[in-house]
Amino acid sequence: MRLFCSFLLAAFTLAAEPADWVWSARYVLTGAAPRRVIENGAVAVRGDRIVAVGSRSDIDRRFQPRQRLDRPDALIAPGLVNTHTHAAMSLFRGIADDLRLQDWLEKYIFPAEAKNVSPDFVRWGTRLACAEMLLGGTTTFTDMYYFEDVVAEAAKEAGMRGVLGETIIGFPVADAKTPADALKLADRFLARFAADPLIVPAVAPHAIYTNSDETLKAARALANRYRAPLLIHLSETKRENDESMARRSRDPQSAPRGGSALPVEQHEAGQRSGAGREDADVGNFRGIRPRRSRRQQQRLEHVRRDGPRRQVAKGGYA
Numbered sequence: 001m002r003l004f005c006s007f008l009l010a011a012f013t014l015a016a017e018p019a020d021w022v023w024s025a026r027y028v029l030t031g032a033a034p035r036r037v038i039e040n041g042a043v044a045v046r047g048d049r050i051v052a053v054g055s056r057s058d059i060d061r062r063f064q065p066r067q068r069l070d071r072p073d074a075l076i077a078p079g080l081v082n083t084h085t086h087a088a089m090s091l092f093r094g095i096a097d098d099l100r101l102q103d104w105l106e107k108y109i110f111p112a113e114a115k116n117v118s119p120d121f122v123r124w125g126t127r128l129a130c131a132e133m134l135l136g137g138t139t140t141f142t143d144m145y146y147f148e149d150v151v152a153e154a155a156k157e158a159g160m161r162g163v164l165g166e167t168i169i170g171f172p173v174a175d176a177k178t179p180a181d182a183l184k185l186a187d188r189f190l191a192r193f194a195a196d197p198l199i200v201p202a203v204a205p206h207a208i209y210t211n212s213d214e215t216l217k218a219a220r221a222l223a224n225r226y227r228a229p230l231l232i233h234l235s236e237t238k239r240e241n242d243e244s245m246a247r248r249s250r251d252p253q254s255a256p257r258g259g260s261a262l263p264v265e266q267h268e269a270g271q272r273s274g275a276g277r278e279d280a281d282v283g284n285f286r287g288i289r290p291r292r293s294r295r296q297q298q299r300l301e302h303v304r305r306d307g308p309r310r311q312v313a314k315g316g317y318a
């Protein structure tokens with residue numbers, strides 16, 4: 001009898017697949033269709049991949065994990081995606097609030113950045129932001145700032161994914177004296193992170209009101225050359241809309257059809273998204289041409305599926 005039981009145990013052990021981790025929780029929320037809520041669920045992980053999701057009893061039967069984490073009162077869910085950040089600006093928190101966007105930028109933020117932004121500032125500000133995002137369940141973020149290579153290093157250090165764009169703006173800033181310098185920096189950034197498993201490098205002209213048409217076109221050309229996303233603030237405020245109407249006789253999102261400087265691919269992408277103005281930079285993901293690895297494309301699909309989750313600033317979206 002003992003021999004028979006040993007045989008059964010051995011057969012059971014042999015049948016179980018190896019896994020690095022099994023995580024179990026009161027609820028498991030699946031991300032892929034059909035989306036499900038599994039009560040008393042579990043997830044098996046091997047390397048950096050989820051290999052199975054199901055009921056805890058099913059996963060325990062199928063897998064022999066090296067380690068496990070059981071959280072009977074928790075929810076396991078796909079990571080949230082923050083589609084618009086300037087992560088390092090967490091260090092400016094509280095210096096100016098409840099203002100019109102233009103006053104906020106020109107009287108407070110741009111001067112504060114001129115005095116304070118450095119690689120160290122960006123590293124520590126991004127580290128803080130990553131810690132806060134992870135505490136809230138965010139695992140991917142879309143960022144536009146200066147020294148974006150440092151943002152990428154901090155994101156990877158935190159184990160986060162990032163769609164990250166080096167900022168191009170029409171006045172001297174901490175990492176570039178001119179837009180031409182910023183474009184060169186963006187070029188190097190795109191080349192450095194082109195094949196990174198966690199980072200999707202992007203080009204980020206700040207806005208149509210802080211860049212010349214020539215710079216916007218150059219930014220679009222650079223993004224196209226790398227098949228990279230282009231991130232931009234677009235149609236944030238009534239003032240931006242009014243200025244665009246006065247200058248181009250079109251609102252910022254419609255401007256490309258008039259042959260102006262806005263990136264056509266971005267514009268078309270925004271239109272296809274079917275979303276409102278707040279979707280402007282999210283829309284850029286939809287315009288990506290597919291010369292990407294399957295894995296990179298899957299990451300972008302993930303960002304697209306989750307759609308825009310943006311913080312509303314006074315006077316518009318930021």
Ligand SMILES: [Zn+2]
Pocket residue numbers: 084085086233318
């Ligand atoms: Zn912004």
